[in-house]
Amino acid sequence: MPVRAVLFDVGDTLWHAAGAPPPAEFRRRAAERAAAFLRARGLPAADPAALARACWDAIEAAMRAARAGDLIEPDYPRVAADAAAALGVPLDRAAAAEFLDAIYVSGAEGGKVAYPDARPTLKALRERGFRLGIVTNRAFGGERFRADLREAGLDIDWDVIAVSVEVGYLKPHPSLFRAALDALGLAPAEAVMVGNSLAEDIAGAQRLGMPAAWKRSAADADGVVPDFTFDRVSELLDWSLLAEAARVR
Ligand SMILES: [Mg+2]
Incomplete structure (x- = not known):
């Protein structure tokens, strides 16, 4: 089954607190x-x-x-x-x-900035034909979160944004991933998850049958083996699963 969508965690995957005030x-x-x-x-x-x-x-x-x-x-x-x-x-x-x-103290006020290669990588994935989504744990959703995305330059017309506080479940609960997949009309094997938490992003997605790429961070779970590991967001473009899917499109 070809991969049709790439779902992203946000914190420490697409943005990070670069100049956070004390x-x-x-x-x-x-x-x-x-x-x-x-x-x-x-x-x-x-x-x-x-x-x-x-x-x-x-x-x-x-x-x-x-x-x-x-x-x-x-x-x-x-x-x-x-x-x-x-x-x-x-x-x-x-x-x-x-x-x-x-x-609420906004993302920008909190020093949140996108990794420099995040937006270009999202655009490159879209050019390859992938649909793009967010699966995130956060206590503030709605316009607050959308504004934070805009201010960080991560407003890329997402195909789906699944926020835990809006859906009612936190990663790694399958219901949050399912909410995103359902909105896209895709089976788990047709999407991949990208995130920096082995416990929440990688294990949560894999349990449903989604391949998962780990942005190397302090390990927060034992025995979880990501399908792909990277340090810079742009390295995702080298993941065989994503290159493969672009070709079958
Ligand atoms: Mg994260």
Whole structure:
């Protein structure tokens, strides 16, 4: 079965945090936005910085627990609402969702930049006839993520973007990969996965029957053997599976 699509992880595969500000700067920006949000709502909060921090820590803890557990995406607005309630700030779930959106620190602000050869490689793959998609674990989806892609120069008119928080499952859960495959109308063997996590990207894809290419990183799983290993994104163009598929097209 020829390969028709290439699915990509994003973090440390297509972009990375090159000039990330120190954590204190992240917290300062989030605190500033939290204060503005609460002021605009006339909500009582003695310490907006503590509220932003508590919500952020709570959603990170929830994501860590889900990654180590059932791989079902937590209800982040609910998690944030509970964290706010513990500080005596009444936010219902909808307001908590808006609060999280308000304190978001964008990819560009966080120093996220695409690897220099990422966009040219995506274009070259498209010229070979492959459809291109994203399969990513992240707590912020929607316009936030699309804007981050644009700002990083990775807005290439993707054929599918499967974000864990939108689909409800985290990689390596098969449902996130399936969401992308279903949107493309492809069987697992007709797509390959590219990512830097052996546990999430490589093992997750292979379990479904998708070949997977690993962008060499600190190994996060034992006994996982990628179908292809590379250091620079452009090396993907040398993967026999992708050259092969271009020829049968
Ligand atoms: Mg990654």
